[in-house]
Amino acid sequence: xxxxxxxxxxxxxxxxxxxxxxxxxxxxxxxxxxxxxxxxxxxxxxxxxxxxxxxxxxxxxxxxxxxxxxxxxxxxxxxxxxxxxxxxxxxxxxxxxxxxxxxxxxxxxxxxxxxxxxxxxxxxxxxxxxxxxxxxxxxxxxxxxxxxxxxxxxxxxxxxxxxxxxxxxxxxxxxxxxxxxxxxxxxxxxxxxxxxxxxxxxxxxxxxxxxxxxxxxxxxxxxxxxxxxxxxxxxxxxxxxxxxxxxxxxxxxxxxxxxxxxxxxxxxxxxxxxxxxxxxxxxxxxxxxxxxxxxxxxxxxxxxxxxxxx
Amino acid sequence: xxxxxxxxxxxxxxxxxxxxxxxxxxxxxxxxxxxxxxxxxxxxxxxxxxxxxxxxxxxxxxxxxxxxxxxxxxxxxxxxxxxxxxxxxxxxxxxxxxxxxxxxxxxxxxxxxxxxxxxxxxxxxxxxxxxxxxxxxxxxxxxxxxxxxxxxxxxxxxxxxxxxxxxxxxxxxxxxxxxxxxxxxxxxxxxxxxxxxxxxxxxxxxxxxxxxxxxxxxxxxxxxxxxxxxxxxxxxxxxxxxxxxxxxxxxxxxxxxxxxxxxxxxxxxxxxxxxxxxxxxxxxxxxxxxxxxxxxxxxxxxxxxxxxxxxxxxxxxxxxxxxxxxxxxxxxxxxxxxxxxxxxxxxxxxxxxxxxxxxxxxxxxxxxxxxxxxxxxxxxxxxxxxxxxxxxxxxxxxxxxxxxxxxxxxxxxxxxxxxxxxxxxxxxxxxxxxxx
Numbered sequence: 113x114x115x116x117x118x119x120x121x122x123x124x125x126x127x128x129x130x131x132x133x134x135x136x137x138x139x140x141x142x143x144x145x146x147x148x149x150x151x152x153x154x155x156x157x158x159x160x161x162x163x164x165x166x167x168x169x170x171x172x173x174x175x176x177x178x179x180x181x182x183x184x185x186x187x188x189x190x191x192x193x194x195x196x197x198x199x200x201x202x203x204x205x206x207x208x209x210x211x212x213x214x215x216x217x218x219x220x221x222x223x224x225x226x227x228x229x230x231x232x233x234x235x236x237x238x239x240x241x242x243x244x245x246x247x248x249x250x251x252x253x254x255x256x257x258x259x260x261x262x263x264x265x266x267x268x269x270x271x272x273x274x275x276x277x278x279x280x281x282x283x284x285x286x287x288x289x290x291x292x293x294x295x296x297x298x299x300x301x302x303x304x305x306x307x308x309x310x311x312x313x314x315x316x317x318x319x320x321x322x323x324x325x326x327x328x329x330x331x332x333x334x335x336x337x338x339x340x341x342x343x344x345x346x347x348x349x350x351x352x353x354x355x356x357x358x359x360x361x362x363x364x365x366x367x368x369x370x371x372x373x374x375x376x377x378x379x380x381x382x383x384x385x386x387x388x389x390x391x392x393x394x395x396x397x398x399x400x401x402x403x404x405x406x407x408x409x410x411x412x413x414x415x416x417x418x419x420x421x422x
Numbered sequence: 423x424x425x426x427x428x429x430x431x432x433x434x435x436x437x438x439x440x441x442x443x444x445x446x447x448x449x450x451x452x453x454x455x456x457x458x459x460x461x462x463x464x465x466x467x468x469x470x471x472x473x474x475x476x477x478x479x480x481x482x483x484x485x486x487x488x489x490x491x492x493x494x495x496x497x498x499x500x501x502x503x504x505x506x507x508x509x510x511x512x513x514x515x516x517x518x519x520x521x522x523x524x525x526x527x528x529x530x531x532x533x534x535x536x537x538x539x540x541x542x543x544x545x546x547x548x549x550x551x552x553x554x555x556x557x558x559x560x561x562x563x564x565x566x567x568x569x570x571x572x573x574x575x576x577x578x579x580x581x582x583x584x585x586x587x588x589x590x591x592x593x594x595x596x597x598x599x600x601x602x603x604x605x606x607x608x609x610x611x612x613x614x615x616x617x618x619x620x621x622x623x624x625x626x627x628x629x630x631x632x633x634x635x636x637x638x639x640x641x642x643x644x645x646x647x648x649x650x651x652x653x654x655x656x657x658x659x660x661x662x663x664x665x666x667x668x669x670x671x672x673x674x675x676x677x678x679x680x681x682x683x684x685x686x687x688x689x690x691x692x693x694x695x696x697x698x699x700x701x702x703x704x705x706x707x708x709x710x711x712x713x714x715x716x717x718x719x720x721x722x723x724x725x726x727x728x729x730x731x732x733x734x735x736x737x738x739x740x741x742x743x744x745x746x747x748x749x750x751x752x753x754x755x756x757x758x759x760x761x762x763x764x765x766x767x768x769x770x771x772x773x774x775x776x777x778x779x780x781x782x783x784x785x786x787x788x789x790x791x792x793x794x795x796x797x798x799x800x801x802x803x804x805x806x807x808x809x810x811x812x813x814x815x816x817x818x819x820x821x822x823x824x825x826x827x828x829x830x831x832x833x834x835x836x837x838x839x840x841x842x843x844x845x846x847x848x849x850x851x852x853x854x855x856x857x858x
Contacts (some may be wrong), residue, residue, distance in 0.1 A: 222745035222747045222748075241630050281630060306627040
C-alpha cells in the first residue's frame with residue numbers, strides 16, 4: 113500500500129482484498145469483551161477535522177484506540193485561510209509535534225492531497241470537500257461484500273445529491289473497480305458536471321429515473337440530500353424530491369425484502385429515505401457504522417504497522 | 423528623472439518585424455534612423471547593441487497587470503512589477519484598479535502614476551475602477567480620473583464583473599464624454615460565484631471542485647456587446663477564455679461594433695487538465711479551459727477576433743497560495759514569460775505557428791496601445807517614432823525557473839517548462855531598461 117490514503121484510486125484491488133481481510137479480523141475483535149490490540153502502541157494518530165463530523169471522527173478515534181495508538185482530536189471550524197494562517201502552517205505546526213498519521217477532514221476538495229505534500233506522516237483522507245471519502249467507500253463495499261459475497265456483476269444503485277457527494281465519488285470509483293455494475297440516479301441538477309463522459313470512461317450508468325433503476329438492483333445506496341439545496345434551485349421542494357428520488361415505502365416494496373439498503377448517514381428521514389426503509393430488516397445502516405470501525409482499524413494498521421498480518 | 427540616455431544607442435543587425443534586416447539608431451528618445459548603413463553614420467559615442475540574430479519589436483504594452491501597490495506590497499510593488507515588465511519586454515503596463523485602496527479617485531490614480539514614474543522602467547498607466555470600491559453599484563469618479571494627471575481612459579472593476587446591466591450601461595454612456603473604454607471582467611456572479619474555481623465540466627465533476635461554466639462569461643459578453651451597440655461606446659473584454667465568447671466577438675466585429683478583446687498567455691497554452699493535482703498555482707480567474715477552448719482562442723488571436731495578448735499578471739505572496747485549492751488566491755504571474763509563450767504557441771510551434779513577428783508586434787504592442795489610448799506606445803520602428811524597442815532571441819530555448827524573477831512572487835505556472843524565445847534587451851525612449 114501507498115503511504116497515504118487520499119483517494120480510492122490509491123488502492124489496487126489486491127490492496128482492497130488485504131484491507132477487507134484484516135477488517136474481518138478486526139470486526140471479530142469488536143465482539144470481544146476486551147477490544148484492545150497492541151498493534152499501534154506508541155504510535156500517534158491525530159484526527160485533524162476542519163469540518164464538523166461526529167460519526168467519522170468517533171469511528172477513527174475508536175479505531176485508533178482499539179489499536180492502542182495515542183489518538184488526539186483537533187477540530188477547527190472554517191478554513192485556516194479565514195484565520196489568517198495558511199493551511200501549510202497549520203499542518204506543519206501539528207506535524208512538528210511528532211505524528212505518525214493525520215486523519216484529515218476538510219471542507220475543500222483536494223485538501224488531504226495538499227497536506228500529504230507537506231508532511232512526512234501518513235495522511236488518511238476522512239473527507240475532502242465534495243471530492244472523496246475513501247474509508248466510507250471501503251466500509252460500504254466491505255458491508256456489501258459481507259452481505260452479497262463477490263461484487264462482480266452485482267448491480268448497485270446510488271441515489272441522491274451526487275454533485276455535492278464525496279461518498280458518491282469514492283463509491284463509484286471503488287465499486288466499479290470491484291466489478292460491480294453501478295447505476296447512479298439523481299435529478300439533472302444534482303448530477304455532477306460532465307458525468308456522461310466520466311460514466312462512459314469508467315463504465316457506470318447514469319439515470320434520472322429511480323423507478324426504472326430499482327427493479328434490477330442487488331443493492332441500493334441512498335445518499336443524503338441537504339435541505340439547503342432547495343435555496344440553490346437544485347430542486348423545488350422536499351416533497352417533490354421524495355416523490356421523484358426518495359426510497360419510499362412503495363419503492364421499498366418494489367425492491368423486495370432481500371435487497372440491502374445502505375445509507376452513509378446522517379439520514380434525513382422522510383426526505384431521501386422513509387422511516388420504513390431506514391428501519392427495515394434489509395437496512396444495513398448500523399452494519400455500516402460497525403464495519404466503519406473495523407475498516408478504519410484495518411486502514412490505520414496497514415498504513416502504520418506494515419504489511420504483516422495482525 | 424532623466425528620460426533620455428546620455429548616449430545614442432545603435433542597435434546593429436536586428437531582424438525587423440517585417441523580416442528585413444537592419445540597424446536602428448536611437449537618440450533623444452526617438453528612432454533617428456533605420457535600415458542598412460545606419461552604422462556608418464552613427465555618432466562615434468553611440469552605445470552599440472549587437473542584435474545579430476535577434477528580432478527587434480516595438481516595446482510591448484500590457485493591458486492587464488496587477489501591481490498590488492498600494493496594499494499588498496509583500497506580493498508586488500510598482501517598482502518590482504516594473505522591473506519584471508521590463509524583463510518581459512514591456513515598455514508600458516496598465517495597472518489594474520483592485521488595489522487597497524481601490525484606484526477609484528483621481529488621487530489614487532495619480533499616486534500609481536507617480537510610483538511608476540519614480541521606478542522609471544515602464545510607463546505605468548493606471549486603470550480606474552468603474553464603480554466605487556469595485557462594489558458594482560455607484561460609479562467611481564470616472565471623469566475626475568480622466569481629467570487627472572494620470573489621464574485615465576481605461577476603466578475596469580477587474581477581479582469582479584460589472585454585473586448590473588444598468589450600471590454597465592451608465593458607465594458606457596458616461597465614458598463617451600472623454601473617449602474612455604470599459605474593460606469588463608465577464609463573469610455572471612449568479613452563474614459563477616466567488617467559490618467557482620474550475621472550468622465546469624468533467625474535470626470539475628471528478629475533482630469535486632466548484633464549477634465555473636463558460637456560459638457565465640459568454641452571457642455577460644453577449645450582453646455587453648449589445649450594450650456597446652446600444653450606447654455606441656467602447657467595450658473591451660478582459661481575458662477571453664471560451665470558444666463561445668469567441669463566437670460572440672466574431673459576430674460583434676462582423677457588425678462593426680466597438681468591441682475589443684484580450685487573451686492571456688496561460689489561456690493560450692494551459693488546460694483544465696493541470697488541475698488534476700489540486701495545485702493552486704493553476705488556480706486562476708477565469709479558470710483554465712479544455713483544449714477545444716484553447717484551440718479556439720489561438721484561432722481567434724490569429725484571425726484578429728481577439729485583438730491583444732494581455733498577461734493578467736497576478737502576483738501572490740506564497741502563503742496566499744499555500745491552502746487547499748478552493749481556499750487559495752486566484753492568479754498567476756506572467757509579465758516575464760508572456761512573449762516566450764506567445765512565441766512558442768503562435769510563432770515557433772511544433773508545426774510552425776500562424777504568426778510572423780509583425781503579428782506579435784500587432785497583438786502585444788500596437789493593438790493594446792491603441793485600445794488603451796497610449797499615444798507614445800505601440801508605434802512602428804520608424805524614423806521619428808518613440809525609441810521603445812525590445813530585442814528577442816527567437817530561437818533561444820529557456821527552461822523557466824520561478825526563482826529567476828524580478829517579481830516578488832513565485833506563483834509561476836511555467837516553472838520547469840521549456841519555452842522558445844527570450845527577451846535580450848528592452849529600451850524605453852532610448853534608455854536600456856533591461857539587458858541580458
